Amino acid sequence: MFNKLCIIGVGLIGGSIAKTARLHNLATNIVGFGREEDLQNLQTAKQTGVIDEFYLDIAEAVTEADLVLLATPVASIANILKLLHPHWSSSTIYTDVGSTKGSVLAAAEAVFGYVPDNFVPAHPIAGGEQSGVLAAVDELFANKRLIITPTASTNTETLRKIQDFWQALGSAVSIMDAAHHDQILAATSHLPHILAFALVDMLGHKDEQSEIFKYAAGGFKDFTRIASSSPTMWTDICAANKPAILPLIAELQSELGKIYQMLEDDSRQQLFSTFSYANQARQRFLNQIETTMSKSITFHIQPGGKLHGETRVPGDKSMSHRSIMLGSLADGVTHVTGFLEAEDALATLQAFRDMGVEIEGPVNGCVTIHGVGKHGLKKPEGELYLGNSGTSMRLLSGLLAGQPFNCVLTGDKSLSGRPMKRVTDPLATMGAEIKTTENGTAPLHITGKAGQLQAIDYTMPIASAQVKSCLLLAGMYAQGETRVTEPAPTRDHTERMLAGFSYPVKREGSTAIISSEGSLTAMDIDVPSDISSAAFFLVGASIAPGSDVTLKHVGINPTRTGVIDILRLMGANIEVLNPREVGGEPVADLHVVYSPLKGIDIPEDLVPLAIDEFPVLFVAAACAEGQTRLSGAEELRVKESDRIQVMADGLLILGVDAQPTPDGMIINGGKPIGGGEVESHGDHRIAMSFSIAGLRANAPITVRDCANVNTSFPEFKDLVKNLGLALVCTEE
Structure with a gap:
């Protein structure tokens, strides 16, 4: 990458950079510079092979250097820049490793009168207790965060080279302005x-x-x-x-x-709340670190087996999100049981804490929300990080568009690649001001328009519960009556829960209607088990001979039961037992036993009612005799992954005849499923679906990149193993 790398300050950080650069062949010649008092350390660095040569004269050290790296204490940066000034070369790249960047930029301006465009400040967030070159280690920066703080004048190509250099050293690189970094x-x-x-x-x-x-x-x-x-x-x-x-x-x-x-x-309760919040916040930090640093989780599934027993899958994710949102906007205290303690729902919970809502828990699925009222949210101090949760980002976009403050919504790499114009475009017609990237993706910069939103009559081009819910939440803050018409039925948890909180919502055929004339009153919510999570067990028991499973307390909202209807059309034996209503939501126990499946043409009117369950339904189709055809499901291409293409690729690897189409798939099933290694592309539903395929496989299946299973169903691994699937999880 560079012919000559000059490191000024060959200590722990500088020496580790030199050792790692040599390990990865990033520089032909590595030299060091120091003062007379550094002589012994420099001699040691040369003797141990950390550097090729050292100099006590700055001119000799930097002559013909492609990259000059300042690895000295921040207090000495100004003096080093003064030494470099007479020898500064426009053909050389300069960077540093100081842990404060405002002072570094100030030093450059003091010396040069400006920040040179070939000087790129950086900060590796790595270190150790010891100092000096003998403390230097290979791969100190592997999977560690590195922050680059360019200025408006920084040369684009120079910035790219520094980014490439640190990535080659193993760092996860972020770019931000110096003031933000220092804060x-x-x-x-x-x-x-x-x-x-x-x-x-x-x-x-x-x-x-x-x-x-x-x-x-x-x-x-x-x-x-x-x-x-x-x-x-x-x-x-x-x-x-x-x-x-x-x-x-x-x-x-x-x-x-x-x-x-x-x-x-x-005040034991207040103390407990404070400590509980800190406990949950630290866990989110650890989860973000795991995701950010790309810890690889792999599922290994042995072929065959059956599912047998009784279990209760975690709470419904859609309702968990909405319980936090509406409970926070209610007057009074809302108690939630059955809350899904997974990363997506916790991201929503944290966002409302960041906006001033006191929330206790979750503890064993129990959450207590001290509502602040419809107009009680406060401006968050920083960005609202929503992890992998598209539901959080899209629904909050509508809710926050009508607030009296500005905010920024961010997410992880996967969420930052998903389309947001489906909500920002209709919100813009209401008067909302939301800036996205050029591609229409996050981060979302929302300018609060309290009292300025106007109601709209909107017909959705594609059936989407998230878009509908987003606009209904915005309609709570808009002048006039907001009407949202859906081309096909979608999950109606938002409308049901709003009604439960005593907020007026009307329904006229396929149109949901809301206005700003209303308030929310706190209530108790019992979140039923998530039918999307139950779907993996419904399919698993249906395809594995000898299986017999009962799933307790599952939500069977008619806008969510498409997976049951489709499996029954394929011949599945699923009984709905003990149907009842809890908090306005229909609930039942589901009993499923093995039954041979047959291929079908999936009715298009059922597609929106099972949109999240199609990855595992593709597995059912692979095990069914004959052909299964799906159309009208183009929505699957813009989920956490392109679920049509990713599932087709994986099924082909396992020997299944799966042909993707623009809006669905054609699967010729009934033949044995083979083994192999498939990629989930970080999509939790893909990972779990291919795990279930192992029940009918004739050889082991390995599923890569499964860390995001924790976003929606962290208990999956344990529950499915307890019921009979031979699954082993490894971390790399």
């Missing part, structure tokens, strides 16, 4: 270091310090590990980022004051 790092790195130093300083000065440290447990060791970092370096960092750190210390002092008062007042 984030002040909260996530600088403040924790200050806390660790302060705690050890406080305890270390106590008379009984010998006993305190003698009996300190592992938690103390883990928490204070970062206090082993260089005091000199962290003094420099804190001084450089003081404007961002001081407000955070003040906020922390206020938070500690609240906890002090809770303890003083014996």
Whole structure:
């Protein structure tokens, strides 16, 4: 990638960059520069092969260098730039690794009068307790975050090369402006270091310090590990980022004051809520880290077997989302049971916490929402991160369009690639202002238009419950009567739940009607089991001889039962037992036993009622005698993946005659399913569907990229194994 790489400051970070660059052949010649007092460290770096040569003269060090990397403490950046100024070359790329970027840019402006377009500030979020070149390690940056903070004048090609360089070192690269970087790092790195130093300083000065440290447990060791970092370096960092750190210390002092008062007042419930929120927030952090750093999860399924037993699958995801949204907007306290504790629903929960709603739990599926009323949401302090949840992003787009504040909706890589114009375009006709990328994808920048939205009469071109719900939520804040007409029935959880919260919603044929004339009153919600999750077991028991499964307390809303209707048309033996109504939603136990299936032409009127279940229905079709034809399902191509193409590709690998069409698939089933390795493309429903296929396979099936199963059904692996599928999950 480079002929000559010059590293200024060959310590832990600089030395690790050199070692990793050499490991991956990123530079032909790697040299170091330092001062007289660095001589021994530089000699060690050369003797151990970390660098090829070192210099104490800056001109010799940077001559003919393609890349000059500043790996010195941030306090010395200004002096280094002054040394470099007379030898600055327009043909060389310059970058740094400082943990504060505002001070680095300020130093460049002080030296040059501007920030040169070939200087690209960067910050690898990696390190260690030791310092010096002997602490340098190969692959220090593998799967670690690296933030680049270019300026408006940064050369595009130079930026690309620095991004490629860090990706080649193994980093996950993000790009943001320097001010944003410094705010984030002040909260996530600088403040924790200050806390660790302060705690050890406080305890270390106590008379009984010998006993305190003698009996300190592992938690103390883990928490204070970062206090082993260089005091000199962290003094420099804190001084450089003081404007961002001081407000955070003040906020922390206020938070500690609240906890002090809770303890003083014996407010156990408040203390529990605070600790519960922190517990859930940390778990979300860990989940995001796993997703961001692309930890690979693979399912290995042994062929054959049957499903047998009784189980209850987790709560309905659609209703879990909506219970949080409407409960937050209600007057009073809403109690939710059966809440789905998966990443998608938790993303919605966190978004409303970020907008000022007090939410307790979830604990064993129980959530308590202290509603703030229809107009009580507050502006979030930062972006609302929605992970992989398209439901969260599309419904919140409508809800937030009519608020008195601006906000930004972001998501993971998968969500950021999904189309959002299907909601932003009709919202724009209501007067909403939402900016997307050029491709019509997230992030969504929403300008609040409180009191300015106008009702519309909208006929959806494609049946979509998310679009319908988005516009109904926007209609709660629009002047006039909003009418949404669907070309085919879609799930009506939003309308049912609004009615449950006493908000007036009318229905005229295929049109749902709402206005701003209404308010929501808190209620208790019992979320039934998700029929989309139950579908994997319905299909599994239907295709595996000897299977007999009962699924308890499943929601059988008539707008969601397409999967049952389709399987019955194929010959499945599914009984609906103990039908009842819970909170306005129909619920029943489903009993399914094995029965030979036959291919059918799937009625188009059932397609919107089973849109999420088609991946596993394709597996049923592969096991059915004869041909199964699906059409009118083009919606499947814009889900978490192109579910038509991805399922067709995987089925072909397993020896199934599956022919994708623009709006569906033709499957000639009845032949044995073979083994093989298939890709889920990060789509949870694809991963689970191919796992179920293992029940009829004659050889092992390996399913790659299954981490996102946690977004909707984290219990899947355990439940399906308990019922009889031979599934093993591995992480890489």
